[in-house]
Amino acid sequence: MATHETHPQVAALIERSHRLGADPRTTNYAGGNTSAKGAATDPVTGGPVDLMWVKGSGGDLGTLTEDGLAVLRLDRLRALPDAYPGDDREDEMVAAFDYCAHGKGGAAPSIDTAMHALVDAAHVDHLHPDSGIALACAADGERLTAECFGARVVWVPWRRPGFRLGLDIAAVKDAHPDAIGVILGGHGITAWGATSQECEANAMEIIRGAERFIESAAAGGGHPFGPEVDGHAPLPERQRHDRAAALLPVLRGLASTDTPMIGHYTDTAEVLDFLARAEHPRLAALGTSCPDHFLRTKVRPMVLDAGPHTPLAEAVARLRELHAAYRDDYRAYYERHAGPGSPPMRGADPAIVLVPGVGMFSFGRDAQTARVAGEFYANAVNVMRGAETVSDYAPIEEAEKFRIEYWALEEAKLARMPAPKPLAARVAFVTGGGSGIGRATARRLAAEGACVVVADRDAESAAAVAAEIGTADTAVPVTVDVTDEAQIAAALRAAVLAFGGVDLVVNNAGLSLSRPLLETSAADWDVQHGVMARGSFLVAREAARVLIDQGMGGDIVYISSKNGVVAGPDNIAYGAAKADQAHQVRLLAAELGGHGVRVNGVNPDGVVRGSGIFAGGWGARRAAVYGVAEADLGAFYAQRTLLKREVLPEHVAAAVFALTSGNLGHTTGLHIPVDAGVPAAFLR
Template sequence: MTTTNPTVTELIRRSNSLGSDRRNTNFAGGNTSAKGSDLDPVTGEKVELLWVKGSGGDLGTLTPEGLAVLRLDRLQAMTGTYPGVDREDEMVAAFDYTLHGKGGAAPSIDTAMHGLVDAAHVDHLHPDSGIAIATAADGEELTKKVFGDTVVWVPWRRPGFQLGLDIAAIRRDNPQAIGTILGGHGITAWGDTSAESEANSRWIIDTAAQYIDDNGRPEPFGTARPGYAALPESERRAKAAALAPHLRAIASADRTMVGHFTDSEPVLEFLAGQKLGALAELGTSCPDHFLRTKVKPLVIDLPANTSAEDIIAALPDLHAAYREDYRSYYERHAESDSPAMRGADPAIILVPGVGMFSYGPDKQTARVAGEFYVNAINVMRGAEALSSYVPISEAEKFRIEYWALEEAKLKRRPAPQPLASRVAFVTGAASGIGKAIATRLASEGACVVIADLDRDKAEAVATELGSTDVAVGVAADVSDESGVQAALAEAVLAFGGVDLIVNNAGLSLSKSLFETTEKDWDLQHDVMAKGSFLVSKNAARILVDQGLGGDIVYISSKNSVFAGPNNIAYSATKADQAHQVRLLAAELGEHGIRVNGINPDGVVRGSGIFAGGWGAQRAKTYGVEEKDLGKFYAQRTILGREVVPENVANAVYALCTDDFSHTTGLHVPVDAGVAAAFVR
């Protein structure tokens, strides 16, 4: 593929322009294409090609590498061998024989639509306004009323080769038309130039939206139900945090999921309306939507002032009913060659007055599922404003959800990382050992909450690690229980819950017995002994509520078992932490929660504690230059090696993997071998 081809350059510009505005299409939804010529590297002659967004890509972030590249003559020749709708899946496999060179990305099911329509540029999009008309009970009549003969109605047909033939016929038979409304699905537009195609797409979307605004009836979701209005923000989010671990538990019965919380105005309006139950039961329509949200959500249809405790008490029965309903849906439509049922837990949970919880195997998937359900809400609003919402049939949804081509797409996904679907909460993570731990856990697939006394520094580290799909920063004074609870509440609203707790926050004062003041003693114990207790206590409640097991790891110290000079307050509190490990391992084991500790030697390089004066104090105690303290620690070890933050991070990661699934109450020395600190 020649990435400098001007046709490709303009296609990428148009794709990014359309895809960056979610009014035009949802994340990873729709596709764009361009036809043009390039040189055949074998013959040196020009060859006509189709460049089209490949399977799984996102228009807003599309690059040339995300395009499939096909020989146009070979693709169009497939019309002569097309065996009919009963064998349509064979055509997708045949696309591989039309690729130009290595072909770029894998061709999507919509490739035929782009290759067969007689236009140089084609856009297929999933705008809320367009789908609203596509899912209206009288969508065909509305299409004529809104667009005249400029846009043509296409009855629902599953994406594939026949749909491409249908749209090609419309383009041929309606020379005045610039696009189509695809029943139950979305829109397709075309143009002789890239700019014309984009302008036509935007005109269809904007015209539909304006028509809905001008002609839609008020209160499309029905009048607001008394008692179902949104709670005040602080109350709403506090209730959401209380519910989140319990909701994650039911969303993760088949497979552990990460969560995302949304309490935007469109969601809260939908949840308050009289039509909530009926519309939610109808499910979503656009295939891109229900493939990520399941065919319908779980609705906790209780008044907004229902207590969190009462909602939690109702969850087992509601979950059981949802699972049975999904199983019945599967059994109604499954055939002998259908893929096995993939799981019966909800991907979307709606709580009136509070908001929407969405779930997926990672944060991005959970967030996108929520975004797609907001798209579905907008579609329902538009359809109900003009007519009534009528999505594609349940049978058609099943054909898409359990399509062999969708199954093949799932199998092409890379294997999950070792800590995928796990959420880590690391204290003192804005620097030193904590930052190294957070970095390692994120690199292994975990979502990470950077908890630190300094919120700005915590957020800066989170930004270093990636987007908010990877890490978030929160303020946490571990010596204050209300602060710990607030930080954990932020964590569960960000990711649905927590699974892996690392008690790392600490500070150190190097003083002799007579120099150590009561204030020194209290400060050391408040941050590390009391702080670890408060974090473990409040996090353990979440772990137990989730029912998914979990890990609590203490970053203790070799000083928890080694008696060094001038270190009474620090070493005593580290010994306290070390025994907390044993006590909590014994108490929390029945819930599948493992509690282990790490005993590092002094970590000089990259350590916030050492940089804050501890290094100078310890160097003075041992009679060495501060710059030589790391070498001093290394030379007294059996292995003769200096311990750095990454060594501690490696040990934390190892303890949290399945390789240590049967280990709890363990203290792992990471000290390069200090015989006096051997655990006995």
């Protein structure tokens, strides 16, 4: 069988894209697109065919692969202008790209495909660099572009991305044969070249040239964001993060009024400086301009009009007032511009919340989306800084922003997204997550869409499990001894700063010492009750603070044991601690139900394989009690059950998922046996 060989133009395109996508000053995650044109062999005729490879819709330059390229026939693309039905019907041209596909066509073509196809150049880069957008969003951007670049870069007035913009840029290229690219008003830049190297060099000449132009202007004037405001200076880092952790659950609850969201916290020097200065309320109210920015950050952010020394209760009360006003303003924005064919209004909650002295809070349907929204707004701050340095920041009009935000093509793109997983936008905190049942539970919850905080006193084990699950957008490790109140508070604080809050707490940390009554010391009793009875209480108490502040309900699940019900030999301390946990479930279900928090338990039988407890000596002692070899203990446990099946960590994890996935949303105070059927442990 013949192996696939990457076309040289494609290889060069991917390498160029990776370099461009590696620098956030050049373009944001999933922003911009690149293309290359070249001849290939038609598999049907065996003759040459001219093709264009272009980054597909939704792809990311920094991580682009060949599968992420749309592959289109140039002869068909070049025939499209003759079929153009006019500016009022330009959206119809997106469907026409499907008829230009070569073979299976690769990725779905983006709205910018026309720009790449119609410009008479072998290579084209369309990017959203901070410096380029600063000129594009300056009040006198056309004059500044000429002053900065002369005839090498041409100004193109704002036009919504689409087929007409592609025709405009193609006409500019034809009329200015010596030009290397354009500044697109309110949008970004486009550069071209005869080779991949020339195209990249031209793009970087525009980006770096704009940077030098802005830096030169900055040398002769005051701060573009105005003087510092008294009382708005950033708090010291520790105090700043404590304040952020206190505010985040409240903000996440507000931002999730319409749709559950994950949160992300940013306190870079650039953001803190912006919020410390007098002009930030005016500039924030103007909103972002580049379509890639405001599609992810909404038309404008929500800004707290109080400094970081405002008492916390007052700040929270003001944020609630501002949130109600933001929702009213967004609804009015929608009603001002919506027409008969507009899609229904999407969520009216802010995607970006700015708090002077503390930082920026961004929200999205998952951790990556929340993080990227923050990155885009940080870029928007850089754009404002550049535009205010050389002129006045003047983004596109609100009506144009609405046209893009509620564009039928954007709505179709959202509709193509896969359905969310059952635990999407939920944050799970799993104690004892570094091994055994905790590890299996953390992995299962992450697989079902949750962001997971893997908490364990063994830092290496927690880090290893988090790394197994994925990136920091899906799992983070925290080190915590659940007998230490300060460590628990620090671990929950870390969870809040990582993902915005906590929704699902799994009290799994445990240990066991198997000894007869007369050999059980007070220290044995204390250590087991300290970890399981006291530890689970402390974790539940600290997590409940977050759950109540969020106002989003939630779940607390105790991994108890059938030993909390069944009386067995040589097990006094462990069994009593598990019985304590079992009643905590009932008590907390009764107390927290008014906050929408459900509390349930899982009662496993002996989970031998993969268990840290059994590997730590418990298995050997229980095997001795029952007179079997330790290697046969799992099989022994299985044979005493009705189903004759061994219980594994994954079976317990499945029960946790069943309790928290939404199918048992009206269930609280319940214990689910996961023991393959032990009659003595039947709940009655």
